[in-house]
Structure formats: C-alpha cells, structure tokens
Amino acid sequence: MAVLLASLSLHIYPSEIDSLLRELDMSIRNRPQYTLKRQEQIDALQRKLRLSHSDQERYDLYRELFGKYRSYRMDSALWVANQRVELAKRMKNPLYIRSAELNIAEVMIGVAMYKEGLEILDGIKSADLDASGVSYYYYQYHQVYTLMADYAFSDQMKEHYRGLAYQYKDSIISMRRPGSQGYLLMMSEKLLYEEKYDEAIEILKSCYKTHEEKGYSVAIPSIGLANAYAFMGNTELQKKYLAISAIADIQAATKEYISLWKLANLLFQEGDIKRAYTYIECSMQDATFCNARYRTQEISELLPVISRTYENKLKEEKTQMVALVILTSVLLIILLIALMFIFYQMKRLNVARKAVNTMNEELKHINSDLHTLNDKLQESNQVKEEYIGYVFNMCSLYINKQEEQRKMLARKIKTGQLDDLYKTVNSSSFVANELKEFFYTFDSVFLKLYPKFIEQFNTLLQEDERICPKEGELLTPELRVFALIRLGITDSGKIANFLHYSAQTVYNYRLKVRNKSLLSKDEFMEAVQQIG
Structure with missing residues (x-):
C-alpha cells in the first residue's frame, strides 16, 4: 500500500506543481500591476492623512500606513514609525509611544540592525503595554533572536539564540487567544522546533484552510508547511507550498519574503536553471526595493552561483544553437536544390492547371451571371403578368365607367338638366x-x-x-x-x-x-x- 501511494504521488504532484509554477511565472510577469495596486492603497491613505482633523485620526491612519509599508519599503516604514512616535508624544499617550517605538524596533530588526532593535526593546517594559502590545513586544524579541541564530558564526551561539527564541514562543502563545490564527501559527512553530512535525502540519493545514475560506493571504501557513515538509524530507510537498506562498507574496506586492528564493534554490538543485535564475533575480530586486538587508544577504549567497550556472547554460545553448543553425543551413541548401528540381518539373503542370482554373473561374462567373439573369427574368415575367392583367382590368373598368358616364350625361341632356350637367363637367x-x-x-x-x-x-x-x-x-x-x-x-x-x-x-x-x-x-x- 505504501509503495502504491508513493507511486501515485509521483504521478500527481508534478502536474500540480507544474501548474503552480506556471501561475507563479505569470504572477512575476504581472508584478508591476500588483505593486501599482499596493502603491495606490498607500496613496489613498496618505490622502486621508492630509485631510485628517484630529491627532487620534492621524495616529490610527499612520498605524494603517505602517502596515502597508512593512514588508514593502523599510525606509518608508521607519519614517511612518517615527511620525507615530512624534504624534504619540504630542498626544502625551505613553501606550501609543511604546507601540510606535515597537514599530521602529521592528524596522531595525528588518534591516538587520539587531543591536539597535534590541536597545529599543530593552528600553520598553512589558508592564507599560496592553495585551496586544505585549504579544507584539514578545514577537519582536522572538524575531530578532531567530535571525541572530540564522547568522550566528558558531554552533554554540546558534543554539543559544535559538533557545532564547524558543522561550519567547511560549511567551507569545501565553498572550494570544487560544484557537486564534496567531496562537495556532506560533504553536506550529514551537512544534516544528520540537520536531513534532505531524502535529505541526495538522495545525498548519487547519490555518491554511481558514485563511483560504476567509480570503486571507495563505503565504504564512504555506511557508510553515513548506518548512515542515522540508524537515521531513518531502521535497515535492515542500516545493508545492513554497510555490503557493510565493504566489501569495507576489500578488500581495510583498517585497520582503523567503519563499521565492528558497524555491529558486530548490529548483536550482533539481536542474531547472532558467526558473531558478528568474526567481532569484526577482527576489533580489524585491529585497533591494524593500531595503531588507538580511534578505539581501541571504539571496547574495545564492545569486552568484545560480547566475554563473545560468550564464554557462546560455553559452552552452548558444553553442548548440550555432551548430544547429549550420546543420539547418546545409539541409536547407540541399532542400533548396531539391525544390528547384521539383519546381522545374512542375512548372509546365502548373501552367496547364492555371489555364484550366482560369476557364473554370470564367465558367463559374458565366453560370453565376446566367442564374442572376434567370432570376431577374423570372421576376420581370411575374411583374409583367401581374401588371398586364392589371392594365387589361383597368381598361375594361375604364370603358364601363365611360359608358356609364355617357349614359348619365345623355339623360341629363334629354331631361334638360343643364345646370347639373355643367356641375358634373366642371367637377x-x-x-x-x-x-x-x-x-x-x-x-x-x-x-x-x-x-x-x-x-x-x-x-x-x-x-x-x-x-x-x-x-x-x-x-x-x-x-x-x-x-x-x-x-x-x-x-x-x-x-x-x-x-x-x-x-x-x-x-x-x-x-x-x-x-x-x-x-x-x-x-x-x-x-x-x-x-x-
């Protein structure tokens, strides 16, 4: 049974993945349209800001604008976060100030300025935040330690930072409502860390279904599923969910992402060089646009290798193309000689055929003219028959009327009705x-x-x-x-x-x-x- 299922997966997954990759290719080609749509949303918020009448309204709009800029343009997100801080200070609202400072910390972490991000986080006390603020506060610690673990130089430091990140997973879970999407997604991360892959996949599939039903982006649960299947060694399902996540990121005009360049690396290892090059180029362009430094660093490690391989493949294809052109040219010359011989042999036949065709065409035109003439003659005959009958009938009626008129005039003359006769004649x-x-x-x-x-x-x-x-x-x-x-x-x-x-x-x-x-x-x- 297990062998049968494995065999079926080999037949089912490639077609599904090919379809997803084609959709991803189309999404990348349409990337300027998605970017324009997101920019239009940002422009609309900025217009609202210019028309706002109160500090509270402006603060809320800046929060919404920060959400649009995060994972899109880090420098703009930092500017918005600083505006929130200034506005919160003017409003003299400590909770708002701390929330805006957490935005700045998020940006610092996003552009790989971990020291500055930690300094901001260390300067904030969780007691000064509300429940959602505490969850956000813990998540930033979790994020910075996760990234520091990824870029640690030694295994000892890597494990140290991973341990710190793991502790914050528990803290985040404790602050989120059980059963909520944020709770379930963080729980799945914890289970992955604990190598409980089946449990993590079950939770992530539930989140994926919920996101799909409610019209949310499936990028986050998809990247989680891709990581889970990567840990389990299931490359096909890893590829599938990386593609789904990448499609969602591209169509949402997210510029700071992980799925596409990971998919590029996977395809590169499988020998799909052209797609791998397209995906890694797109990832680098978006990371540069977003100013996400740590993503740029990750992609920079892969880009030269893929790019060099792609260039070598192009050179190889060019060499093959030149050889093919030479071979094709030789075959064309042979074919041209053969065609000239055939043309010479068929020339007389074509002349005779053209003469026959010309005669056939003339006969067709003559037949067509005859049919048209016959139709007109039939119609003319019908009209003549009708109107000849009509004329004879009119003549007969007219003779009868003339006779009646003569008799009536004779009676009037005989009876001496001259006045009536005069009126009749002049009427x-x-x-x-x-x-x-x-x-x-x-x-x-x-x-x-x-x-x-x-x-x-x-x-x-x-x-x-x-x-x-x-x-x-x-x-x-x-x-x-x-x-x-x-x-x-x-x-x-x-x-x-x-x-x-x-x-x-x-x-x-x-x-x-x-x-x-x-x-x-x-x-x-x-x-x-x-x-x-």
Whole structure:
C-alpha cells in the first residue's frame, strides 16, 4: 500500500506543481500591476492623512500606513514609525509611544540592525503595554533572536539564540487567544522546533484552510508547511507550498519574503536553471526595493552561483544553437536544390492547371451571371403578368365607367338638366376618385408581388424615421414613389407622370426619405432595388 501511494504521488504532484509554477511565472510577469495596486492603497491613505482633523485620526491612519509599508519599503516604514512616535508624544499617550517605538524596533530588526532593535526593546517594559502590545513586544524579541541564530558564526551561539527564541514562543502563545490564527501559527512553530512535525502540519493545514475560506493571504501557513515538509524530507510537498506562498507574496506586492528564493534554490538543485535564475533575480530586486538587508544577504549567497550556472547554460545553448543553425543551413541548401528540381518539373503542370482554373473561374462567373439573369427574368415575367392583367382590368373598368358616364350625361341632356350637367363637367371629383382607385389597385398589385416591401424598406431607415401607412392606406405617397423605383422606374419625370405628381414633388419625396436612410445615396438606391 505504501509503495502504491508513493507511486501515485509521483504521478500527481508534478502536474500540480507544474501548474503552480506556471501561475507563479505569470504572477512575476504581472508584478508591476500588483505593486501599482499596493502603491495606490498607500496613496489613498496618505490622502486621508492630509485631510485628517484630529491627532487620534492621524495616529490610527499612520498605524494603517505602517502596515502597508512593512514588508514593502523599510525606509518608508521607519519614517511612518517615527511620525507615530512624534504624534504619540504630542498626544502625551505613553501606550501609543511604546507601540510606535515597537514599530521602529521592528524596522531595525528588518534591516538587520539587531543591536539597535534590541536597545529599543530593552528600553520598553512589558508592564507599560496592553495585551496586544505585549504579544507584539514578545514577537519582536522572538524575531530578532531567530535571525541572530540564522547568522550566528558558531554552533554554540546558534543554539543559544535559538533557545532564547524558543522561550519567547511560549511567551507569545501565553498572550494570544487560544484557537486564534496567531496562537495556532506560533504553536506550529514551537512544534516544528520540537520536531513534532505531524502535529505541526495538522495545525498548519487547519490555518491554511481558514485563511483560504476567509480570503486571507495563505503565504504564512504555506511557508510553515513548506518548512515542515522540508524537515521531513518531502521535497515535492515542500516545493508545492513554497510555490503557493510565493504566489501569495507576489500578488500581495510583498517585497520582503523567503519563499521565492528558497524555491529558486530548490529548483536550482533539481536542474531547472532558467526558473531558478528568474526567481532569484526577482527576489533580489524585491529585497533591494524593500531595503531588507538580511534578505539581501541571504539571496547574495545564492545569486552568484545560480547566475554563473545560468550564464554557462546560455553559452552552452548558444553553442548548440550555432551548430544547429549550420546543420539547418546545409539541409536547407540541399532542400533548396531539391525544390528547384521539383519546381522545374512542375512548372509546365502548373501552367496547364492555371489555364484550366482560369476557364473554370470564367465558367463559374458565366453560370453565376446566367442564374442572376434567370432570376431577374423570372421576376420581370411575374411583374409583367401581374401588371398586364392589371392594365387589361383597368381598361375594361375604364370603358364601363365611360359608358356609364355617357349614359348619365345623355339623360341629363334629354331631361334638360343643364345646370347639373355643367356641375358634373366642371367637377374634379371624378378624376380624384379615379386616381384614388388607381392608387389602391396599384398598391394592391405591388404588395401582392412584394408582400414584405414596407417591412424591408423600413429596415433601411433610422428607427425613429420609419414610414407606416395610415389606417385604410396600403402605401404612402413616399412608399409609392420607391415602389416604382423597385419596379425599375428610376426617372423622376416618369414617376411624376405615372402618379400624377409634379416632378418637384417626386424629387422632394426622394430627398426626404433618402435623408432618413442609414446608408449612403448609392447604397440606399441599390438596396431598394434588391428588396423582395
């Protein structure tokens, strides 16, 4: 079973770690964006400071600003801490003064000025602090002794400082609320020191889950898990959690971190030189930007080794590239000769093929033109059939009306109704009625041929300028003008004669509607003639 689990881990972890490393690579490329976001947060706090009205408000804002600068820019964090001290003294608040002095001590420790940091800490009494201040006070002692142990010259001094740091772990745990994240994280550090790795991992996984659920940064529990797995010799899980921690640090624009350069060292040992170089370069740039001296010192020990190996690898790759280029050039020359021979052999075939293709294209165009012509002829025949029937019907009706008119006039003359006869002859209602009936019949026949004419015509116009016939109308005068254009009558004079309008009226209708169009003049006219 153990062998099976080990085999499965070999197959599962690499793909997961590769995915994490790709995400980390992307985060490093996007680093300027994350830095800009953090700087914008700092700028917003500074604007609030300029607009603040009370010392208490300014003190609280400086505390928040210190939180943004720590692990980002140590020199700025020191300036903020000094401002807090000055403000606290002006407020005559001893608790605030001690809290601000602890900020200064934190910065001193962060820039490897351990002596100055310890002097500040030694000058503060825990009795002068509140509970959170005492926890912070103990943590700074723990931090300085941990760092001094890391850089001690002898094993005896290293153990001495580690012992002091261990004592402060207990002090910190005693000041923190049991079950809180700060309590659990410090408890996991203590268990790691005591080599109780399984218990530490259980606590750290719980913290990781809580941080993930609440949207906190998972950088701290991840680096703890990475350390735990390093002690246990599980390189794959160490690499996984170092990558997770590094991603969280980069995306939070944290500049003082440990995960990325440790991951660089691990990848360097595994032979991933390019990534190791990218990560160590990024770590050095961020540590320099932050002015975190002890991180710069740690990275400086690795950077020359990785950089030299990376440069050697580049030289080796360059040599291989030159050899590959020479080989490729020779192969290309051979290939070029072969291609020239093939080209010569295929040249005549290509000429014949082009001639055939040209003929095929011409035939396609001819067929297309014939199809278009057939469609137009079919449409023209349909229009002719409809309108021939319409003309014959109109002529028959007109003859009947003329006969009825003749009979009515004869009756009036016979009966001596001369006044009525005069009124009838001089009345324009007959012509008006005839025109009305003529328009109605024309509209009916046209809409029978092109039932969607109005709908499609309106799609060419602006939405609020569309033309809708009134109740009882089939086509408006404007639509009637463009109906004739659709039938192929484009001359305004002919349209005016056909509809009994003046040429100016037809021109005005065409201009008015064209100004409402969504298209240019030529495009609009072409689109009208394509309706149906």
